Amino acid sequence: MHLEPSMKQAVIRRTVRKFSETRLAPVTAEMDRTGFFPWDIAQEMADLKYFGLEIPAQYGGAGLETISHAIVIEEISRVNAAMGLCVAVHNGVSASPVYMFGNEEQRKRFLVPLATGKKIGTFCLTEPNAGSDASSLETSAVRNSKEYILNGNKVFVTNGGISGINLIFAAIQTDGERRRFSVYIVESEREGLEKGPVEELMGMRGNPVCPIVLRDCRIPLENCLGKEGEGLKIALTTLNGGRIGIAAQALGISQGCLDVSLKYAKERNQFGRSISEFGAIQNFLADMSTRIEAARLLVYRASDLKDKGLNHVKESAMAKVYASEVAVDATRMGLQIHGGYGYTKAYPIERFYRDAKACEIYEGTSEIQRMVIAKRLLNE
Ligand SMILES: Cc1cc2nc3c(=O)[nH]c(=O)nc-3n(C[C@H](O)[C@H](O)[C@H](O)COP(=O)(O)OP(=O)(O)OC[C@H]3O[C@@H](n4cnc5c(N)ncnc54)[C@H](O)[C@@H]3O)c2cc1C
DSSP states (O other): OOOSOOHHHHHHHHHHHHHIIIIIHHHHHHHHHHOOOOHHHHHHHHHTTTTSTTSOGGGTSOOOOHHHHHHHHHHHHHHOHHHHHHHHHIIIIIIHHHHHHOOHHHIIIIIHHHHTTSSEEEEEOOBTTBSSOGGGOOOEEEEOSSEEEEEEEEEEETTGGGEEEEEEEEEEEOTTSOOEEEEEEEETTSTTEEEOOOOOOSSSTTSOOEEEEEEEEEEEGGGEESSTTOHHHHHHHHHHHHHHHHHHHHHHHHHHHHHHHHHHHHHOEETTEEGGGSHHHHHHHHHHHHHHHHHHHHHHHHHHHHHTTOOOHHHHHHHHHHHHHHHHHHHHHHHHHTHHHHTSTTSTHHHHHHHHHHTTTTTSOHHHHHHHHHHHHHHO
């Protein structure tokens, strides 16, 4: 058992940290305030292969293993959670399924632009009446001899406002057969695909999360990802990996929160001494740090299992539920350390607090993660 990062992983962390602090940190507050997406910085990230982290070099990616992928997401999110979300969703649940389930032709047409960051990807599962229960989705796909015709409404699409390639989950309508789902790759410029207004989110601002509406959207038969009817399998497999990315995102938010809270605790004086000398403040710092380390081990453990090709369903769910709850707790404690100033926009802690909450919701709520864990335990 190796608990130390390899030389390569340590270098990746240092490099991404430097990039995040020099390029992302200066725009984080403005992204949060105005919701703008920094295309120029995204281009630099594309040049660094952050949009093709685990995709092999032959398709334009960096060919990293999952632990390094998690480190990249963690370090970006430590400074800018909205960009962390962009990269986590793009890599984890958009580029990854196109690589895993796409045929060679689809990899050339769709994976290469995704991995090189020329197009940003989405994963469109949630609908107004299908959230935790994705199997109740209503978006339909009707097949004729040359194309599919898609109709339906997708909501909460991360990266929606900036996407070029969208993975749309829809139920295929065939006479007399039971309802089956498939995944359809739909380019943003296709007629019949419309993007709704960007959501006014509590956190993760700067990531343009929006609805996507499909109205008689016609796509060629070659745009069905994997086999027709494999949608549920693709969704579950993809989310198992994607959850490690969200756990890494939560970990980065927690670490960023601890770093600014430590700094503030050392700088702030009350009763004639630094507040870091008070036991109550030290308890917050000790609890935050201990839980962050525990979350980090869970994230790397799930990543390691995935890298070894072993089952990681339970471990991904554990990493996701634990790391996201640590992020919510750590940001609450961090805000408390900052006192009244933490409740203002003068310090980044209130943004961490808002950003953290989303990690408990997307790619399966904490309640759904617990169901996944319990189901595996009971079946083992
Ligand atoms: C910022 C953001 C970005 C997102 N990005 C994407 C995206 O890119 N793609 C995408 O497809 N979706 C995305 N989502 C949607 C997200 O995945 C869903 O919001 C989430 O799965 C929950 O669905 P819901 O909101 O419909 O809540 P519901 O399913 O209605 O759940 C409401 C509450 O009931 C609980 N609940 C539901 N069923 C059970 C059960 N069986 N047992 C116990 N409790 C239960 C839930 O845990 C929750 O607390 C995003 C959401 C947000 C907020």
